[in-house]
Amino acid sequence: MALARMGHNAFLIGGFALWLFLVLPGTTDILEANLPSHFLVQLPLLALVGWLLGCDPRIGRVFRTADWNRYGITGLVLALLALLFWMIPRSLDASLIDGCMAVAKYFSFPLLVGLPLRLSWPAAPFFVKGFLQANLLSMIVFLAWLYHAAPVQLCNSYLREDQLLLSQFLIKIFFVLSVIFAFKPIFGFSPTRILSRVSEQFGQHLVRYQDGHS
Amino acid sequence: MSESDVIIAKDQTMPTGQVSLIARSAILIASLVFVLMMAVGLLLRSVQGGFVTIAPDMFYKLMTLHGVGMVGAAGLAGFAVMWYFLNKYVALSKAMFLAFLGTFLIGVVVIIGSIMIGGFGGAWTFLYPLPVQSGGVWEAQAAILFLVGLLLIGVAFLLGYLDVGRALIKEYGSLAKSIGWPALFGNAEAPPPTIVASTAVTIVNVIGTVAGAAIILMSIFNAIAPTFSVDALLAKNLTYFFGHVFINASIYMTVMAVYEIVPLYTGRAWKSSKIFLIGWTITLFMVMAVYPHHLFQDLAMPPWLLVAGQIGSYVSGIPVIAITTLALFGYLFKSGARWDLSLSLLVLGVFGWAGGVIPAIIDGIISVNKVMHNTMWVPGHFHFYLLIGMVSMAFGFMVWIGRQGTASAFRGVEKLSFAAYVIGGLGLVAMFLISGANSVPRRWAEHLVQWQSYSQLATVFAVITVLGAIAMLFYGIAGAAKTATKT
Ligand code: HEM
Numbered sequence: 001m002a003l004a005r006m007g008h009n010a011f012l013i014g015g016f017a018l019w020l021f022l023v024l025p026g027t028t029d030i031l032e033a034n035l036p037s038h039f040l041v042q043l044p045l046l047a048l049v050g051w052l053l054g055c056d057p058r059i060g061r062v063f064r065t066a067d068w069n070r071y072g073i074t075g076l077v078l079a080l081l082a083l084l085f086w087m088i089p090r091s092l093d094a095s096l097i098d099g100c101m102a103v104a105k106y107f108s109f110p111l112l113v114g115l116p117l118r119l120s121w122p123a124a125p126f127f128v129k130g131f132l133q134a135n136l137l138s139m140i141v142f143l144a145w146l147y148h149a150a151p152v153q154l155c156n157s158y159l160r161e162d163q164l165l166l167s168q169f170l171i172k173i174f175f176v177l178s179v180i181f182a183f184k185p186i187f188g189f190s191p192t193r194i195l196s197r198v199s200e201q202f203g204q205h206l207v208r209y210q211d212g213h214s
Numbered sequence: 215m216s217e218s219d220v221i222i223a224k225d226q227t228m229p230t231g232q233v234s235l236i237a238r239s240a241i242l243i244a245s246l247v248f249v250l251m252m253a254v255g256l257l258l259r260s261v262q263g264g265f266v267t268i269a270p271d272m273f274y275k276l277m278t279l280h281g282v283g284m285v286g287a288a289g290l291a292g293f294a295v296m297w298y299f300l301n302k303y304v305a306l307s308k309a310m311f312l313a314f315l316g317t318f319l320i321g322v323v324v325i326i327g328s329i330m331i332g333g334f335g336g337a338w339t340f341l342y343p344l345p346v347q348s349g350g351v352w353e354a355q356a357a358i359l360f361l362v363g364l365l366l367i368g369v370a371f372l373l374g375y376l377d378v379g380r381a382l383i384k385e386y387g388s389l390a391k392s393i394g395w396p397a398l399f400g401n402a403e404a405p406p407p408t409i410v411a412s413t414a415v416t417i418v419n420v421i422g423t424v425a426g427a428a429i430i431l432m433s434i435f436n437a438i439a440p441t442f443s444v445d446a447l448l449a450k451n452l453t454y455f456f457g458h459v460f461i462n463a464s465i466y467m468t469v470m471a472v473y474e475i476v477p478l479y480t481g482r483a484w485k486s487s488k489i490f491l492i493g494w495t496i497t498l499f500m501v502m503a504v505y506p507h508h509l510f511q512d513l514a515m516p517p518w519l520l521v522a523g524q525i526g527s528y529v530s531g532i533p534v535i536a537i538t539t540l541a542l543f544g545y546l547f548k549s550g551a552r553w554d555l556s557l558s559l560l561v562l563g564v565f566g567w568a569g570g571v572i573p574a575i576i577d578g579i580i581s582v583n584k585v586m587h588n589t590m591w592v593p594g595h596f597h598f599y600l601l602i603g604m605v606s607m608a609f610g611f612m613v614w615i616g617r618q619g620t621a622s623a624f625r626g627v628e629k630l631s632f633a634a635y636v637i638g639g640l641g642l643v644a645m646f647l648i649s650g651a652n653s654v655p656r657r658w659a660e661h662l663v664q665w666q667s668y669s670q671l672a673t674v675f676a677v678i679t680v681l682g683a684i685a686m687l688f689y690g691i692a693g694a695a696k697t698a699t700k701t
Binding site for chain 2: 151
């Protein structure tokens with residue numbers, strides 16, 4: 001019985017566990033030790049927490065049918081605004097020395113970025129998705145240049161070498177993401193769709209299995 | 215209806231109603247811009263010939279206006295042609311076309327403002343660092359405004375292409391299917407030529423827009439914060455990648471008018487043969503791979519990239535251009551097609567496209583390029599395939615869409631205007647090429663007296679071309695007005 005409840009709540013529990021893991025002092029120390037892992041590992045994982053929460057069918061149902069989130073526009077705008085704030089080097093820098101900013105970061109990435117993205121993305125029209133993807137790719141190249149070309153150290157906590165390293169990683173991410181984004185339009189099915197199908201089926205299977213045993 | 219009248223080819227499957235109205239309006243706007251910008255080109259050539267004197271900064275403003283206006287109008291005309299014919303096969307959104315056109319026109323207004331009010335004269339290629347290092351001729355704000363205008367035009371096209379991509383995927387399942395790979399590598403039925411070409415154009419232009427947006431964002435940021443410098447070679451690579459893809463795509467889109475209209479005259483459907491599919495698949499990759507031929511003079515470029523650019527430039531001419539030209543001969547041969555203005559313009563367009571590639575390939579040879587780069591040879595080759603190639607096809611579409619289904623002959627006055635456009639255009643192009651072969655530099659506001667006779671003769675040809683083009687626009691408007699009163 002207890003196990004069955006866990007099956008129903010797999011995404012909630014998984015998300016929460018990941019979040020706890022990410023905010024553990026040891027983990028934060030490691031991930032925030034340098035700019036690339038802070039930017040490219042911690043932030044996406046925090047957003048993933050929200051994404052997982054959004055995979056919970058109950059949360060999904062409430063939000064996806066909501067009138068104020070038609071075509072996912074409200075959710076996407078919310079996520080973009082939150083990202084806009086955290087894209088400024090100063091904000092990220094402040095989260096390392098100011099406790100309030102740190103707390104804001106740990107909560108806002110899951111709740112204001114990952115969750116709304118998960119709940120709004122599927123509802124967004126093709127051109128909105130395509131536009132955001134194309135825009136993201138251009139922005140990644142732009143940011144890679146920005147961190148490379150910056151004549152000064154942009155953060156108090158990270159050195160210039162860190163900026164250069166981040167820039168190199170961003171370029172690699174650009175190529176990987178380009179392939180991922182182009183995959184579905186060109187070949188007709190999405191590589192991530194395969195993953196999410198598998199995880200969804202696994203979840204359902206788990207629930208069925210545990211229901212059968214309770 | 216007289217003996218010589220023919221019923222202008224019409225096909226029941228062609229889109230009518232609002233789709234036709236939207237496409238007609240767009241092609242008329244583009245053609246109007248073509249004619250206005252030709253008049254500007256005429257002025258530039260007469261300044262170089264010493265007939266007219268204007269301040270050099272004014273020359274560069276007008277040269278920028280001419281370049282960006284022509285390239286923008288080429289994109290618009292090509293998109294209108296593609297959009298109209300695609301509507302035969304897939305469900306496109308009219309609202310998205312209007313969003314595209316609206317955003318495009320806002321971008322145009324911003325650009326005109328940056329040039330005529332802000333004084334920007336850094337050429338349509340906005341090559342870093344010229345926009346931000348004008349030597350005091352224009353302020354950084356003018357450059358920023360110009361770049362923002364370009365960004366808006368990029369956004370406009372992105373929206374347009376995304377809708378095309380959506381519709382293609384909805385109908386065919388994926389872009390791989392709509393470009394014809396299952397037919398190429400298997401036994402599936404090939405999609406129609408327009409679908410195949412649209413797919414290639416959509417893919418390359420979305421990629422080009424991403425590159426263009428990235429370099430424009432960098433340039434804007436650099437204009438605001440000059441200490442963030444842009445690597446000049448990176449900027450040149452991104453800029454020419456984007457520019458090369460964009461202008462080539464405009465020709466690829468316009469050629470769909472040939473695929474769709476010529477069969478109405480010959481009675482022979484334009485087929486997606488295996489060779490046609492191979493051609494477009496190669497073009498898909500080639501158009502993105504050959505841009506380094508714009509960078510032959512940059513010694514810091516990796517040599518292998520330049521060599522690849524040279525070989526690619528030879529090869530890239532072969533697939534679609536040769537295939538389209540040969541197919542056109544085949545379809546026309548003994549078809550009994552009745553020649554009229556529209557068919558003549560379309561065939562002229564294919565000739566201009568194929569002919570223009572010859573001086574282009576010559577200039578694509580590294581050792582030739584060392585001497586010919588930055589001479590008038592360069593405007594010579596691209597005016598060949600834009601003025602005589604792309605614009606003729608766009609005019610052919612404009613005349614046809616206004617007249618389809620109505621009775622009209624190839625009247626004497628039309629033949630005269632057509633001859634003016636051909637003779638003027640070829641003469642103009644020849645003078646560019648001859649000037650280039652004699653080492654006259656391109657983009658110089660003032661020419662030495664020894665060079666001026668070329669420009670003077672070119673000016674005469676330019677006048678003839680402009681007169682021919684005005685006549686074409688007139689036929690386009692007259693046709694549109696007739697259809698409007700009929701419906
Ligand atoms: C009557 C017809 C035309 C005339 C007289 C004309 C004239 C000129 C002249 C004098 C230049 C500057 C050459 C130099 O010194 O570098 C020029 C450049 C150019 N023209 Fe045209 N042109 C005509 C038609 C066209 C058309 C139809 C297109 C494209 C659709 C076009 C696209 C361009 C472009 C892209 C440039 C390059 C501007 C630059 O160097 O930044 N022109 N034209």
